[in-house]
Amino acid sequence: LASDRDQPIYIESDSAERNEKDGITIYRGKVKMDQGTLRILADKVTIHSIDNQVTKIIAVGKPAHYQQKPSPEKETVIAKGNTIEYFIDQEKLHLINDASLKQEGSTMTGKRINYDIKASQVKASGGSRTSKQRIQMVIPPKPKGNAAN
């Protein structure tokens, strides 16, 4: 939800390391992070802060999971990637390596997917021409009833 970014971030993990000077906190081991309807599950989550304000979050996993409800009437967006970068100020998400994003029933996969949370817009890029990670988009057919309009 739009209000998610104004919510506190709650995070649980097996262990953690804080570096006050650099403003970096690294959470390791079955990491679960919640901020409003946004949830990230990963093996490792690094929280970057400037003047004690969180600016960027990087989640790493095999894969790392992300989900968030864009608005009350819309379905939850579900995404995965070996690395997920979440830029709080710009409300942007980068899904890197084995990336996939499911939104309003359609699913996109590729090497890298950039998702603008505010605008609910997706931009994907595939791997090199030879790699199997080309962009794929699956849009389910509309149920028979609405095929006419």
Next chain:
Amino acid sequence: MIRNWLSITALIALTLLFITLWESPPAQFRREQAQPQKPAHIATTVLHDAKSTSFDAEGKLAYTFNAEETRHFQINPKKQSGKDYTEFTSPYMVLHHDPANPWYVQAKQGKAKKNGTIVELWGDVIAWQIDANGKRSELTTTYLRLKPEQQYAETDKPVMIDTAGSKTRAVGMKAFLQQDRIELLSRVRGIHEPI
């Protein structure tokens, strides 16, 4: 018939004897259990409102130490040894690894061992730092083991870290104060406040 009676009476007598011995054992049994307590160590030196200042190898201020009461115990009256120890009440230390941003540590009780290279603190242990903007980072636990010369602290107890913008709880911690780096060892729960 008589033999039956004899064996029953013997059984009853033995049982009664057993109960009597169990209830009130003769004095010599009791004396073995209640060994006299070894006399507690007697403090060889007691100081009140002591304050000490320590410098590192290059002569720079390393840490200062205050305590309401300091009691020093020398195990062997004839010569000092690594086993000697010092107990203190209301200890308060300032670790000056970074003169602009020292760590302050206080507790209810404490004990210094191995010629002061190890300091154990317990009872409302608080360690805090105040950054250049005046913001306070605070760490609280029930027990802390410090190595002042190495600016290092650790605990296996629950710990809470409160900074401007975040609150973190865990069980077990290793703090490398010189590098401002803290490792939280298990069951970590963090809350980061929004922008």
